[in-house]
Amino acid sequence: xxxxxxxxxxxxxxxxxxxxxxxxxxxxxxxxxxxxxxxxxxxxxxxxxxxxxxxxxxxxxxxxxxxxxxxxxxxxxxxxxxxxxxxxxxxxxxxxxxxxxxxxxxxxxxxxxxxxxxxxxxxxxxxxxxxxxxxxxxxxxxxxxxxxxxxxxxxxxxxxxxxxxxxxxxxxxxxxxxxxxxxxxxxxxxxxxxxxxxxxxxxxxxxxxxxxxxxxxxxxxxxxxxxxxxxxxxxxxxxxxxxxxxxxxxxxxxxxxxxxxxxxxxxxxxxxxxxxxxxxxxxxxxxxxxxxxxxxxxxxxxxxxxxxxxxxxxxxxxxxxxxxxxxxxxxxxxxxxxxxxxxxxxxxxxxxxxxxxxxxxxxxx
Amino acid sequence: xxxxxxxxxxxxxxxxxxxxxxxxxxxxxxxxxxxxxxxxxxxxxxxxxxxxxxxxxxxxxxxxxxxxxxxxxxxxxxxxxxxxxxxxxxxxxxxxxxxxxxxxxxxxxxxxxxxxxxxxxxxxxxxxxxxxxxxxxxxxxxxxxxxxxxxxxxxxxxxxxxxxxxxxxxxxxxxxxxxxxxxxxxxxxxxxxxxxxxxxxxxxxxxxxxxxxxxxxxxxxxxxxxxxxxxxxxxxxxxxxxxxxxxxxxxxxxxxxxxxxxxx
Numbered sequence: 289x290x291x292x293x294x295x296x297x298x299x300x301x302x303x304x305x306x307x308x309x310x311x312x313x314x315x316x317x318x319x320x321x322x323x324x325x326x327x328x329x330x331x332x333x334x335x336x337x338x339x340x341x342x343x344x345x346x347x348x349x350x351x352x353x354x355x356x357x358x359x360x361x362x363x364x365x366x367x368x369x370x371x372x373x374x375x376x377x378x379x380x381x382x383x384x385x386x387x388x389x390x391x392x393x394x395x396x397x398x399x400x401x402x403x404x405x406x407x408x409x410x411x412x413x414x415x416x417x418x419x420x421x422x423x424x425x426x427x428x429x430x431x432x433x434x435x436x437x438x439x440x441x442x443x444x445x446x447x448x449x450x451x452x453x454x455x456x457x458x459x460x461x462x463x464x465x466x467x468x469x470x471x472x473x474x475x476x477x478x479x480x481x482x483x484x485x486x487x488x489x490x491x492x493x494x495x496x497x498x499x500x501x502x503x504x505x506x507x508x509x510x511x512x513x514x515x516x517x518x519x520x521x522x523x524x525x526x527x528x529x530x531x532x533x534x535x536x537x538x539x540x541x542x543x544x545x546x547x548x549x550x551x552x553x554x555x556x557x558x559x560x561x562x563x564x565x566x567x568x569x570x571x572x573x574x575x576x577x578x579x580x581x582x583x584x585x586x587x588x589x590x591x592x593x594x595x596x597x598x599x600x601x602x603x604x605x606x607x608x609x610x611x612x613x614x615x616x617x618x619x620x621x622x623x624x625x626x627x628x629x630x631x632x633x634x635x636x637x638x639x640x641x642x643x644x645x646x647x648x649x650x651x652x653x
Numbered sequence: 654x655x656x657x658x659x660x661x662x663x664x665x666x667x668x669x670x671x672x673x674x675x676x677x678x679x680x681x682x683x684x685x686x687x688x689x690x691x692x693x694x695x696x697x698x699x700x701x702x703x704x705x706x707x708x709x710x711x712x713x714x715x716x717x718x719x720x721x722x723x724x725x726x727x728x729x730x731x732x733x734x735x736x737x738x739x740x741x742x743x744x745x746x747x748x749x750x751x752x753x754x755x756x757x758x759x760x761x762x763x764x765x766x767x768x769x770x771x772x773x774x775x776x777x778x779x780x781x782x783x784x785x786x787x788x789x790x791x792x793x794x795x796x797x798x799x800x801x802x803x804x805x806x807x808x809x810x811x812x813x814x815x816x817x818x819x820x821x822x823x824x825x826x827x828x829x830x831x832x833x834x835x836x837x838x839x840x841x842x843x844x845x846x847x848x849x850x851x852x853x854x855x856x857x858x859x860x861x862x863x864x865x866x867x868x869x870x871x872x873x874x875x876x877x878x879x880x881x882x883x884x885x886x887x888x889x890x891x892x893x894x895x896x897x898x899x900x901x902x903x904x905x906x907x908x909x910x911x912x913x914x915x916x917x
């Protein structure tokens with residue numbers, strides 16, 4: 289046994305510091321993430337075409353928050369400024385938080401069930417399905433609405449779920465829940481739906497601009513009604529995903545070993561995929577196809593806090609929300625009064641940041 | 654459910670009439686074997702004889718016919734979690750997750766014993782600490798498991814399986830990736846655990862000499878059937894090796910059982 293100890297010690301000295309899991313205290317990591325999200329939200333509210341004094345913004349928000357308790361706070365914004373805050377700026381920032389958080393946690397969930405770092409929320413046909421749904425309604429049923437809600441978000445939502453549903457059905461028929469087959473089924477379904485979307489788009493060139501604007505992602509027309517529409521689905525799906533952290537850690541050792549540890553890989557995979565797809569469909573329905581967030585945020589989180597899904601999932605939620613608020617802020621400010629499409633900004637801001645992170649990680653090793 | 658973990662002791666494993674197919678290809682046919690509590694059975698056989706499939710079938714990871722009984726209780730119908738408290742498994746090529754420390758990896762072995770939504774309880778941490786100490790993994794606790802050396806990884810996988818507190822340990826080629834010295838370390842460790850805890854051990858082993866030195870019974874699988882079984886001296890004979898492996902070998906009787914010596 290003494291030889292064992294010796295080997296162990298020498299093994300340890302040969303490894304660089306990069307081999308050690310970052311052991312930052314959980315409270316510190318979560319504290320930083322929450323603080324980052326709050327800072328992003330406040331910046332997102334303050335900065336814009338109409339300047340809003342920070343102090344008065346806080347007072348207005350306090351006033352509105354305490355209103356149900358019969359407390360009123362004086363000194364807040366009034367008139368146009370209050371309207372800008374409450375009807376434009378605030379819903380937009382809240383929606384950015386929700387969409388970013390949903391896409392990031394869904395991406396983390398997909399990466400977990402497929403044990404594949406390249407997985408993202410759009411992998412199984414959610415994006416292609418939503419794209420087709422939105423394109424069809426923009427082309428053939430413009431400006432329709434069901435009650436207070438426009439028809440485009442509903443069609444995108446339904447399209448995303450249909451896309452994932454087809455991929456799941458095809459994958460199950462072809463090879464059970466075995467993940468490579470399911471991935472390939474997703475690729476087949478996505479290719480088919482994208483082709484259909486392109487066809488409809490080419491037939492309706494008049495609507496090209498609107499379709500294209502939707503496809504590339506936008507938060508510009510955010511209303512409280514959008515938030516009310518997606519919040520229930522987002523809350524349920526994110527809660528389910530948060531509960532799956534430990535199970536996803538078990539799944540990370542492979543299907544056979546997870547089974548021998550008492551977990552049902554097939555059931556778990558289905559649950560996570562359904563929850564992540566619901567989150568994705570909700571996000572996509574109100575914001576279009578915003579790329580990059582779902583792929584990269586989980587990786588950023590892993591590099592900062594280790595690979596356990598008990599940390600990756602909740603931190604993706606927080607960091608994803610903060611990231612999208614910042615990206616939207618950049619989109620509004622850079623070419624003001626014009627706006628950049630947010631999908632462009634996420635990649636423009638995110639890609640270099642991620643590259644730096646990869647580079648730093650490689651150097652540490 | 655709290656307090657000291659119950660003492661581990663090995664269970665009797667009986668396998669009767671086990672069969673399995675991949676599509677139309679029959680890979681296992683009416684396999685039967687029995688291992689007593691605290692016994693060590695090594696399943697040997699040429700490449701493609703069905704050793705890994707046998708292990709996966711016994712563990713219920715593979716569609717199969719026939720019956721597996723643990724201390725007389727059939728495993729069919731046993732909930733998966735329940736089964737995971739009895740039987741632990743380490744595959745030939747374990748998947749080691751990225752970004753997970755050795756401590757986190759070993760703690761995964763507590764999965765069948767703890768609620769999936771709660772943090773590890775004290776008893777879980779105690780079992781993990783005990784297992785890591787016995788396998789001398791303490792100093793590697795914070796290292797990422799993917800960065801460990803081959804021998805260290807094998808110990809980590811073993812520790813994860815032992816943290817399950819199983820009554821039977823199934824290991825598929827536990828020494829496949831190891832040089833002779835590290836292979837002996839792992840097998841010595843297993844032997845020690847078996848003697849201390851009375852754990853039942855079922856392994857596949859491709860190294861016949863090591864199989865004969867460590868296991869107390871061998872089952873030779875060829876073409877999906879059991880073609881020989883018994884003590885190492887009964888199974889490891891030049892005739893049997895010639896017929897079933899197509900190998901030319903002398904069998905020399907060594908101090909710890911028969912040693913297989915290939916000849917040109």
